[in-house]
Amino acid sequence: MKKIAIFLVFLTGCIPYKSYLKTDDICGFDMTITEEEKSYNPSIYGDLTQGIKIDSGGFTLVTYKYQDKLGGYFLSRTNKTSQISKWINYDSNGRVSLIYFVYEMGGLIVGKETHYDSLGNITQVIDHRQVDKYPICYKEALMIAEKLKPKKDSILGIDREWEATVTDTLYYWEVFVKEPKPDKDEPTLGDGWIYRIDAQTGKLLRKMQLIQGHDDTAP
Incomplete structure (x- = not known):
């Protein structure tokens, strides 16, 4: 051995x-959260078990269904140039629960991490920039x-x-x-x-x- x-x-x-x-200036990136991203329609992707990966327009989109008892979904959208991914977690009803950003070369969490309650209200914001x-x-x-x-x-x-x-x-x-x-x-x-x-x-x-x-x- x-x-x-x-x-x-x-x-x-x-x-x-x-x-x-x-x-x-060079430290910033697009942290926009659209209204469409605040909810997730499972019927578009069906009952995900292995996840779906789509490459389009300079981005890689991955969706996946949780395998634990709580259910839920996550979606990640990776910019192929910057290697920054927007990760969005949804509950079993398709309501956003968490959004954060990851620099994929090392898995470093960057930018702002935003938590939501079941009504879509922001409950916590963590600034990982820590300037x-x-x-x-x-x-x-x-x-x-x-x-x-x-x-x-x-x-x-x-x-x-x-x-x-x-x-x-x-x-x-x-x-x-x-x-x-x-x-x-x-x-x-x-x-x-x-x-x-x-x-x-x-x-x-x-x-x-x-x-x-x-x-x-x-x-």
Whole structure:
């Protein structure tokens, strides 16, 4: 049996990206919720068990029926260019219960998350932008990592993180970057890196290398 050993190599940096702090324009995206999206007609799709996927006009639409005892449906509409999906949950009567947005490269929840009661009234809004904690948004963090990484490497995803320190709380992004495989026949993904980027300043705090190796001595 082979095991994959993962080693971390830490590198630090101090490259500031002040220009990203001057404007928040690139951080926004369309969070429009139409009246049609506030209700769902199951008769259009029938009794869904495996879900339906439709590719049209630069978007991928997926609908699915819950398999739990509560029933209900969800719908996701993914922009193929931005890789942002609008996820909408409906109850068993087709009434909207929850709407949120996901950046699919890493499954990062972005923008506003809106909860509804059975009458369609908004009961809670959660702002995942958190501009006070993350003035450098996920798009800007991705742009910074794109500038820092070698051209041959590719970005796999991003995650929002924080860490309590003795005097303060550090908010940062972790961007996952993959190196090309040296051998195309190898079953591994190839080595990679995590770029840890300060969400307040845009500085590279740390670059951690993920080295995959086989342990052939393991039983």
